[in-house]
Amino acid sequence: MRFGVIRFPGSCDEIDALEACRRFGDAELLWHGDSELHGVDAVVVPGGFSYGDYLRVGAIARFSPVMEAVNEFALAGGPVLGICNGFQVLCEAGLLPGALLPNAGLRFVCRQVELEVVNAETPFTRACDGDDRLSIPVKHTTGCYYAPEEALDELEANGQVVLRYAEGHNPNGSLREIAGVCNRQKNVMGLMPHPEHAVDPLTGSADGGRLFESLAAHVRELAPAAA
Amino acid sequence: MTTAAPHRELGLTDAEYERIVELLEREPNRLELAVFSLMWSEHCGYKHSKKLLRTLPTDGPFELMGPGENAGVVDVGDDLALAFKVESHNHPSAVEPFQGAATGVGGILRDVFAVGARPIAVLDSLRFGELESPRSRYLFDGAVGGIGHYGNSIGVPTVGGEVYFEGPYEHNCLVNAMCLGIAPRERLIRSAAAGEGNRLVLLGARTGRDGIGGASVLASAELDEDGGDKRPSVQIGDPFEEKKLLECCLELLERGSLRSLQDLGAAGLSSSTSEMASKGEVGIDVDVARVPLREEGMEPFEIMISESQERMLCVVEPERLPEVMDVCERWEVRATDIGEVTAGRSLRVFDGEDLVGDMPVEALVDDCPLYDLEPEEPSEPVYPDPPARLQAGASHEEALLALLGSPNVASKRFVHEQYDSIVGSRTVRRPQAADAAVLTLGPDGGTGAIAVSIDGNGRRVGCDPYTGAAEAVLECARNLACVGADPLGLTNCLNFGNPEKPHIAWQLVRSVEGIREACLALGVPVVGGNVSLYNEGVEGPIYPTPIVGMVGGLPDPAVAPGCGFLEEGHAIALVGPFAPSLQGSELEKLRGSLSSGLPRVDLSLHADALIALRRAVREGTVASAHDVSEGGLACALAECCIAGGIGARVDLSAVSEDPEAALFGEGPGGVVVAGPRRAVESIEGAVVLGEAGGEALELATPAGSLGIEVVRAREVFERAIPDRLS
Numbered sequence: 001m002r003f004g005v006i007r008f009p010g011s012c013d014e015i016d017a018l019e020a021c022r023r024f025g026d027a028e029l030l031w032h033g034d035s036e037l038h039g040v041d042a043v044v045v046p047g048g049f050s051y052g053d054y055l056r057v058g059a060i061a062r063f064s065p066v067m068e069a070v071n072e073f074a075l076a077g078g079p080v081l082g083i084c085n086g087f088q089v090l091c092e093a094g095l096l097p098g099a100l101l102p103n104a105g106l107r108f109v110c111r112q113v114e115l116e117v118v119n120a121e122t123p124f125t126r127a128c129d130g131d132d133r134l135s136i137p138v139k140h141t142t143g144c145y146y147a148p149e150e151a152l153d154e155l156e157a158n159g160q161v162v163l164r165y166a167e168g169h170n171p172n173g174s175l176r177e178i179a180g181v182c183n184r185q186k187n188v189m190g191l192m193p194h195p196e197h198a199v200d201p202l203t204g205s206a207d208g209g210r211l212f213e214s215l216a217a218h219v220r221e222l223a224p225a226a227a
Numbered sequence: 228m229t230t231a232a233p234h235r236e237l238g239l240t241d242a243e244y245e246r247i248v249e250l251l252e253r254e255p256n257r258l259e260l261a262v263f264s265l266m267w268s269e270h271c272g273y274k275h276s277k278k279l280l281r282t283l284p285t286d287g288p289f290e291l292m293g294p295g296e297n298a299g300v301v302d303v304g305d306d307l308a309l310a311f312k313v314e315s316h317n318h319p320s321a322v323e324p325f326q327g328a329a330t331g332v333g334g335i336l337r338d339v340f341a342v343g344a345r346p347i348a349v350l351d352s353l354r355f356g357e358l359e360s361p362r363s364r365y366l367f368d369g370a371v372g373g374i375g376h377y378g379n380s381i382g383v384p385t386v387g388g389e390v391y392f393e394g395p396y397e398h399n400c401l402v403n404a405m406c407l408g409i410a411p412r413e414r415l416i417r418s419a420a421a422g423e424g425n426r427l428v429l430l431g432a433r434t435g436r437d438g439i440g441g442a443s444v445l446a447s448a449e450l451d452e453d454g455g456d457k458r459p460s461v462q463i464g465d466p467f468e469e470k471k472l473l474e475c476c477l478e479l480l481e482r483g484s485l486r487s488l489q490d491l492g493a494a495g496l497s498s499s500t501s502e503m504a505s506k507g508e509v510g511i512d513v514d515v516a517r518v519p520l521r522e523e524g525m526e527p528f529e530i531m532i533s534e535s536q537e538r539m540l541c542v543v544e545p546e547r548l549p550e551v552m553d554v555c556e557r558w559e560v561r562a563t564d565i566g567e568v569t570a571g572r573s574l575r576v577f578d579g580e581d582l583v584g585d586m587p588v589e590a591l592v593d594d595c596p597l598y599d600l601e602p603e604e605p606s607e608p609v610y611p612d613p614p615a616r617l618q619a620g621a622s623h624e625e626a627l628l629a630l631l632g633s634p635n636v637a638s639k640r641f642v643h644e645q646y647d648s649i650v651g652s653r654t655v656r657r658p659q660a661a662d663a664a665v666l667t668l669g670p671d672g673g674t675g676a677i678a679v680s681i682d683g684n685g686r687r688v689g690c691d692p693y694t695g696a697a698e699a700v701l702e703c704a705r706n707l708a709c710v711g712a713d714p715l716g717l718t719n720c721l722n723f724g725n726p727e728k729p730h731i732a733w734q735l736v737r738s739v740e741g742i743r744e745a746c747l748a749l750g751v752p753v754v755g756g757n758v759s760l761y762n763e764g765v766e767g768p769i770y771p772t773p774i775v776g777m778v779g780g781l782p783d784p785a786v787a788p789g790c791g792f793l794e795e796g797h798a799i800a801l802v803g804p805f806a807p808s809l810q811g812s813e814l815e816k817l818r819g820s821l822s823s824g825l826p827r828v829d830l831s832l833h834a835d836a837l838i839a840l841r842r843a844v845r846e847g848t849v850a851s852a853h854d855v856s857e858g859g860l861a862c863a864l865a866e867c868c869i870a871g872g873i874g875a876r877v878d879l880s881a882v883s884e885d886p887e888a889a890l891f892g893e894g895p896g897g898v899v900v901a902g903p904r905r906a907v908e909s910i911e912g913a914v915v916l917g918e919a920g921g922e923a924l925e926l927a928t929p930a931g932s933l934g935i936e937v938v939r940a941r942e943v944f945e946r947a948i949p950d951r952l953s
Contacts, residue, residue: 108645
């Protein structure tokens with residue numbers, strides 16, 4: 001089972017994500033200018049400030065050659081996980097519903113938060129239990145999840161809200177405490193917290209590892225031979 | 228000569244000008260004069276401080292590179308090298324805090340990757356006026372935002388730092404940034420240019436008029452009231468450009484494509500070319516017509532002195548040039564061949580075919596005049612008393628709450644939550660979780676970890692420059708010992724007023740003596756640093772503020788204690804030679820006075836105590852450790868309670884006969900440790916004072932007892948800074 005982690009100019013967390021993936025499978029970096037995914041089984045779009053994020057966050061990255069390939073991969077059912085800036089990129093690319101707005105406090109915020117697993121049946125959370133709480137850090141300026149009310153109702157009804165900030169832990173004013181969502185087909189997920197920074201108790205928590213573990217199990221189940 | 232003589236406008240004295248004429252054996256042209264004026268400025272030439280800096284101990288068993296390189300480097304085992312340096316960006320930040328602080332971070336990052344190390348952590352040390360002042364709030368908010376903007380965007384964690392608010396920094400804030408980087412030993416590279424005929428390649432951003440004379444001219448004169456006029460000379464940072472430059476340079480070094488590498492900081496191409504040539508004992512020819520420009524019509528002298536950010540200069544063998552260009556293209560980093568290394572020992576500047584400047588490298592770098600300071604101990608107090616904030620008859624309880632709510636003591640969460648402290652997956656102890664930041668070297672293939680701390684209480688140095696500066700070194704070492712780390716090396720930034728004034732010269736000389744003696748007692752070398760002089764505003768000089776950054780090594784980060792009490796029933800003890808006094812304390816400040824002199828410190832006693840503490844921590848004897856600093860033992864205990872969410876019952880009778888000194892007295896040496904009683908009692912010199920438990924901090928003294936609920940203490944501690952800003 002092989003993960004591919006995209007590296008844009010301005011990515012910051014791609015090495016952390018790569019190492020997190022390697023705890024659960026093989027992993028390699030995918031270059032932004034490359035329109036090939038080299039046969040990876042799952043794609044991680046990591047955090048950082050792709051292309052400097054000098055325009056609206058994620059707005060430029062979605063036009064990179066590699067994102068065309070990711071788009072095709074996702075439409076064909078391939079699992080794609082977007083973390084922080086990756087979440088923003090996937091929203092800009094139209095692969096995920098909603099948008100990320102500036103934090104309610106208008107400042108960058110870096111803090112450990114508690115998350116509730118709302119849907120433990122997705123390819124990204126299947127290693128969790130429905131009542132699990134995960135301790136994972138956030139760090140962003142533009143992480144306030146927004147979608148129109150009807151869309152939010154629909155997301156909830158479809159089980160597309162995957163993770164919520166636990167009570168008192170919403171760091172950015174996200175509507176309905178939403179920390180992570182997936183598409184209707186449940187093969188594309190984005191979240192603002194950083195699971196790749198929570199894979200070792202030594203550096204704070206290992207709870208984020210469950211997302212990578214889930215993805216690896218999902219891929220292995222789909223294609224046992226590739227595992 | 229009239230006062231309008233160009234050399235005076237550029238800050239050179241008549242004698243210095245005459246010396247330049249003598250060295251060139253002719254009058255300099257405009258370009259040459261501009262280059263000399265910058266190379267001979269305080270910022271580049273250290274003309275008032277170099278002699279003093281030579282007195283600092285610079286050799287240590289772990290040192291790999293010392294002062295003179297872009298950053299100091301120490302050996303951290305497993306064939307890994309740790310590069311680190313602290314630098315100031317004070318005057319640019321006082322003029323435009325966001326960009327000033329941001330480019331300060333950008334500059335120190337380049338210093339570290341210029342030696343071949345990947346930056347893995349930033350710390351910052353900040354000083355502003357009191358938060359009642361709108362200007363201080365503006366500077367503080369802007370500087371913190373700028374540091375976060377740059378560090379967060381480039382993917383280097385900001386793992387620690389400190390900030391103080393004191394009247395003398397009102398007009399002249401301090402923004403010092405420290406960076407640490409890690410490299411395989413064989414990837415280290417020096418800046419000395421070498422190899423006649425090798426190409427000089429400029430990497431990174433285009434060169435513009437921004438920052439012309441910025442850092443160097445600004446850093447070498449006092450700030451006047453119309454600082455706004457200088458705004459155009461503050462540089463603008465582009466962390467995205469630097470991120471690409473960083474990754475590109477590290478890849479080039481990984482491939483072994485470069486002969487030498489140097490960052491472009493103050494004085495831009497002038498200082499980078501002349502320093503590379505000086506260290507390599509060669510000459511350099513540079514063609515300014517080939518330098519990619521941001522705007523048309525720039526004069527050759529402007530190109531030579533521009534301080535545009537995000538640029539590096541490297542020396543490449545001609546046959547490796549295509550490979551270098553390929554790597555740069557892949558990273559979308561501009562790379563331009565702008566000149567070559569020569570045997571001539573001159574810095575020759577061409578504008579296409581025309582020779583527009585020709586200066587001996589030695590004259591620029593080695594012949595910069597060095598001045599002797601004329602120190603004189605002031606007979607009158609240099610600083611006014613701070614305004615009184617605590618009424619004379621205040622109870623001990625009121626004093627404790629006032630101290631916890633004083634921005635110097637209070638929680639700095641407002642600051643550190645604006646920084647990414649975790650990127651890189653090395654951060655084992657985050658800001659405010661322990662006395663020093665702890666970073667595992669696991670991602671780098673190392674078996675152990677490093678710890679780092681940055682300290683310097685300027686008000687105490689103002690009370691007594693020698694003792695205050697020595698205390699800053701001790702505090703760093705004590706913070707490292709609290710997490711079990713052994714000091715490996717030190718970097719410092721000496722922030723002072725105008726050294727041409729005898730009382731400032733005295734502060735500087737005495738402070739350097741204090742640092743020197745403390746380093747010798749601890750056996751820690753000074754491997755690099757920076758000097759920032761002329762920090763004066765309309766109301767006088769800043770407090771003398773030597774900032775000390777120290778790095779240490781520890782074998783097992785998993786046992787590094789945090790500062791919070793962990794368990795009910797743990798015994799609480801004081802360890803170390805602690806002799807609390809109200810002199811120079813935060814309480815004294817709140818009462819509106821400022822001491823002259825601090826109690827003498829026996830440095831060897833402190834060095835021995837740190838060894839004992841470190842041993843106990845490494846053996847896993849203590850569950851938490853926190854040093855006693857601003858606000859004394861009462862505040863230290865309150866901080867342990869707040870961090871751990873547990874109360875404590877403590878008797879301070881054994882600490883001092885004077886209840887006030889026992890509660891709020893300060894001084895070096897004291898550490899509060901907690902853990903299982905038998906383990907804590909086994910630590911050499913430990914005095915058990917009480918135990919953790921309950922929901923309140925209860926402190927008994929011979930003058931009576933006081934109690935405060937932990938939730939109340941936390942509220943005051945956490946709200947102090949945010950409330951003053953809103």
